[in-house]
Amino acid sequence: MFQIVRKQEMARGTIIRFDISAPKIAKKVKAGQFVIIRVNETGERIPLTVADKDEFAGIISIIFQVVGKTTALMRSLKEGDLLRDVVGPLGRPAEVEKVGTVIMIGGGTGVAILHHVAKAFKQAGNYVIGIMGSKDKELLILENEMTQICDELVITTDDGSYGERGFVTQPLQKYLEERDDVKLVYAIGPIIMMKNVCKLTEKYKIQTMVSLNPVMIDGTGMCGGCRVKVNDETRFCCVDGPDFDGHKVDFEELMNRNSLYLKEEKDSLLFSIR
């Protein structure tokens, strides 16, 4: 059993942060790795990236958007409540090295993961440029944290209610035009965002890492449900990823596979209401 020691609602309560007491995981987890949570005996297993950790307090943080049955259930939990299972750290950590200038791009809840990785890149001595995007001002998360981490930070909103109006690709293009010292782009967010980022950076031949989020069950490489196509090969995201070379990822297929399950998720919600 794992206790929720702190619960924080963000973005009008659609995005929630849990601080969970999990000392062993906190000691081991590195930026980019995730955990799988099962809320209770009848629950499903869902992967959530570790957004932060406090090794000394033995705490890991996760940030999730309420989208389906399980996340809705998780929203209903209070501080002090217990989660049945938390397993991790899973996946390979992000490969963090000193490369020079890096652009870290986060979209929506992707920022939650991004800021953990960005922090690591900063600590490794890189010049970190952050670009974060969201639908509107209210859905924006972790602005303060990102401001602290990044040497430069650009914010975009789809509706222009905050920062620049438009998508993250606009400031990215500007940077790529203006600077020739960008060594790495790291993007986490909606698939369509990562795809567009990769399209752009491919033109400029800049290495781009993306963090993928397919449906998972076990998270240990056993089920193959998380398979993605990278460089025309089938890879299992939970053990070979979640980070992959964005220029080699078949985003089309990932989008198809994920939307499939979205439909099932909805069906399952409907089913349980009925």
Added chain:
Amino acid sequence: MLEHDVKYLKFKTYLNTYCPHCHNSFNVEKKDVRQIEFKAVFNQNEVDLKLSPYLDVFDVDLSVPIEKGEVLDDLLCPTCKKSLIVKEMACGECGSPVGEVIISAMSKLIPFFVCMKYGCEWHGLTKADERRIKLKIPRQDMPEQDQTLRVHNFQEVPYGYTTELALLEAGRCLQCKNPQCVLGCPVNVPIPQFIALIAEEKIDEAAKKIKETNLFPAICGRVCPQENQCESTCIMGHKDKPVAIGRLERFVADYERKMDLVRVPIIKENTGQKIAIIGSGPGGLTVAADMRQLGYSVTVFEALHETGGVLTYGIPEFRLPKSIVQFEINFLKEMGVRIETNHVIGNIHTIDELLLEFDAAFIGVGAGLPTFMGIEGESLGHVFSANEYLTRMNLMKAYRFPEYDTPMPKGFNVAVIGGGNVAMDCARTAKRTGATEVTIVYRRSRQELPARGEEVHHAQEEGIKFKLLTNPIRYIGTDSKTVKAMECIKMELGEPDASGRRRPVPIEGSNYIMDVDLVIVAVGNGPNPVIFQSTPDLKRNKRGYIEANPETMETSKEFVYAGGDIVTGSATVIEAMGAGRIAARAMHAKLSALREKKNKPKKETTKR
């Protein structure tokens, strides 16, 4: 009385011998009987006859001497007092009266006639005669759930033997001097011995006998491929059908469990040494039990939230009830084995880190990386690996959706690719979720189907279709990218390959399209990479599995042992257990030697 004038009347009964009139057993039901009293009529005089059954052989000698010339008119059943002598029948050898009894059990009546004359050799105290009778007992079927009902539920299909059926089946065992069955069993269960104990109705002792070599008979009895192992070498198989060893094994274990006769064994004195076990499949559990019993403190690390490995996430409830697996695991807990679920070794602790805290480790992580065929359309929706499908259904209990949150993958027209146990399990599971048509698509022919015979039989009974010598070459999707059909090609068998099986080769131009809305790919597994990512110095073989010394199961890393599917590739439950046994034995030897070394200098210092 001169010796040559007097003979003893010989009347043979078997362990289960019943009176044909009242169906009362002469001996079996009265367990400790040493003597059975019959009334006999000699020359119209009633005499009391005492029968003393030998306990190890099933014959019975009359202890009353009969003088030459005396005529036995009647032999009366001790219970109903009716005559056992059939007046109109005579011994084929000497023409004397014949007695009728029923051997073995009442559910199958097998009349047997014995000569009643003293001294007549025909009445068969010979082995050959015994065999003849045994061969008359047919192999007993297990009562099972009706096939039309069971496809609507997930309850176990066979109910298991009743005590009566088990006794009858046990009676078929010839108790060979050189039992071939034992050689066929990967862990050499003392088969004739445990069967003899069943026949003597010492079922709890039979359970103990099996557990000398096999800790989990309730599981093995259900899932071992007996027809390729113990039962394939059983002598009875040459004459008739082999003794149903697996069913008896299962009966014994179930009996012991249901009657609450399972006792925690005596745990040896604490050695002070610690063992880490990685993976809670049958291999890991065996090492855990053995080492704990020897006095080591044992911790099992399991990646999933449930223990049992394939027994839990793979094999479905209707074939191996999860309550049985959990019973065995609880038993280990009672023995004092610590179990840590949600621990992915390699990530939360590396093996090297474990070795700082533990004196030895056993890797039994199985071969849990599903293989895909790499054909077009495999990433379409509703194309699952068998592992994913079964994990959803078994581990996550999707079949009880919406009570459980994991949605159930549902199809009406299901194709399962592959011909092993895994494929049968998937097909039968799909059938139970309401699929109207489930087809097994296998590239070789029926003879090569690697699944247990019983599973194939059950699948057929349940209406699963078989498309043999057929292989999919492409999946075709709908606009929304779920599978709607697959293109198959017919195969024929060519030259034998390395495994000795004839290699299937496609028949050109035989392609055709088959409509499907759910595909389950059950074409095998590979080694899981997680443990290797953090332990690069663990030597692996060409296929990527861990290299271990077959005599000790020790790997290239000292104090690290491995066994089960991660060494052999996908194999069987009993082989994983066998490897666990070997590892435990070697580990114990090595650690004991270490203990002694450490203890010796201490003794010297106390002397000084």
